[in-house]
Amino acid sequence: MRSTVLVSATELAETKNASLRLRDEIAGRGLKYHIESYGCQMNDHDSEKLAGMLHEFGYEQAESKKTADIFLFNTCCVREHAELRVFGNVGALKKLKDENPGLIVVICGCMMQQKDVAEKLYKRFPYVDLIFGTHDLHRFPVLLEGVFRGDRQFSVREMDGEITEGLPVLRGSTFSASVNIIYGCNNYCTYCIVPYVRGRERSRASESIVKEIQELADAGYKEITMLGQNVNSYAGDEGKLDFPGLLYKVNDINGIRRVRFMTSHPKDLSDGLIQAMAELPKVCKHIHLPVQSGSDAILTAMNRRYTRAEYLNLVDALKSRVPGIELTTDMIVGFPGETDADFADTLSLMKQVNYAAAYTFKYSPRRGTKASQMLDQISKEVKEQRLKALNDLQASLQKKNNQKFLGLRGEVLVEGYDNRGEPMAFGKFSNFKMVYFPRGACTVGGLYEVEVNDTQNNSLIGRLIATGEGDTHVETKSK
Ligand code: 5AD
Ligand code: SF4
Secondary structure, three states, rough: OOOOOOOOHHHHHHHHHHHHHHHHHHHOOOOEEEEEEEOOHHHHHHHHHHHHHHHHHHOOOOOOOOHHOOEEEEEOOOOOHHEEEHHHHHHHHHHHHHHOOOOEEEEHHHHHHHHHHHHHHHHHHOOOOOOOOHHHHHOOOOOOOEEHHOOEEOOOOOOOOOOOOOHHHHOOOOOOEEOOOEOOOOOOOOOOOHHHOOOOEEOHHHHHHHHHHHHHHHHOOOOEEEEEOOOOEEEHHHOOHOOOOOOHHHOOOOOOEEEEEEEEOHHHOOHHHHHHHHHOOEEEEEEOOOOOOHHHHHHHHOOOOOOHHHHHHHHHHEEEEOOOEEEEEEEEEEOOOOOOOHHHHHHHHHHHHHOEEEEEOOOOOOOOOOOOOOOOOOOHHHHHHHHHHHHHHHHHHHHHHHHHHOEEEEEEEEEEEEEOOOEEEEEEEOOOOOOEEEEEOOOOEEEEEEEEEOOOOOEEEEEEEEEEOOOOOOOOOOO
């Protein structure tokens, strides 16, 4: 097991020096940036690192795309749809570049780690100034400096991946923060491109994680989401610390009120994790546990390495040992060879588990993955029908399921306001359910006790019980 493979000191020094030179060049010029981020939370967090570096150089966030001096696309390639959008949106930038020839156009992220796709974009759009892959994020200052010298830059390195500590981060929120704990994925689910573009699994040292979270707590952050393609295979400190062990450490950090994590692979969900979720007061009563399919034949073909029964056993254990826990999931319809009977198994599993939310996808063949070579690809029409049936079922289950929250009292972390009608505040309970309630004097980023008195299709409606921040952590459970 590889754990901490740090980027070399020489490379870091190069980066730091390039960063300082860029600061001299950019500071005081009032230059602006705009980042368009696609895909998952890991990518969003990478965008926060790019924004952090840009700020260090002296850029400020542009009010709109049109006023940007540098435009970055942080791309995703998990499904074809995301890829097509990037081609369209880069194409549409031509007009902006014509109007402002000094505009710097940058494309990075997962899709650029597919070298042939990156080369195609680089050739097709001569006004793209800089392309780099996922393993070059920390080299952004060096590459951008090259652009300032007048050279187009292309850097897509094929490697297992390393860890870079200490990159500046400019966070989108002042109360909830994402923190990487493990990068990459070793699982090779047969449909998934992630292991090819994000490299092998490598865990951050717990000392670095705890230090980052302590600094966030000191800066007033209340909620942490620990991120990884599969947090359950975290093996930090030379493999001596597992994920539950890390949760115990993070739970002890003063000032942090809520700890979330994603994503959990069911095959690596240990008894220790269930225990930690049951015991640790700050760990939220929610787990995102992608099942992908309810059919054993499809799970095998997907290389998920658990059976339907094993998954359902985990769900039972979580529900019985972590009172009030809610589950969310990812599901794919139309995987090659999926029969009506296989799909019926997915529907029945959805019913059996009763998810708080389900993220559902049509299978999208990704080049280089095993599933894209499988015979029996499913037609677009069948995929669409199945997706609709699955979404309809989840909507009706969710509507019914929401009734059980009536009377629930718990702490809500306010994320924002909705002023379309009566001014409302909204935020999530520990269990991930979103609740809206009359706003009163609530402030964004505050924790308030709320009681649910009504439901909507996707969210709950409540009323404020205690204004201001209580010191006690109120468990979300039905009265
Ligand atoms: N097609 C459709 N959905 C996919 N996912 C990953 N790869 C594919 C693909 N090729 C979904 C999985 C995963 C989520 C992040 O995206 O459900 O859990
Ligand atoms: Fe993709 Fe599977 Fe890894 Fe998740 S666990 S990133 S679905 S290969």
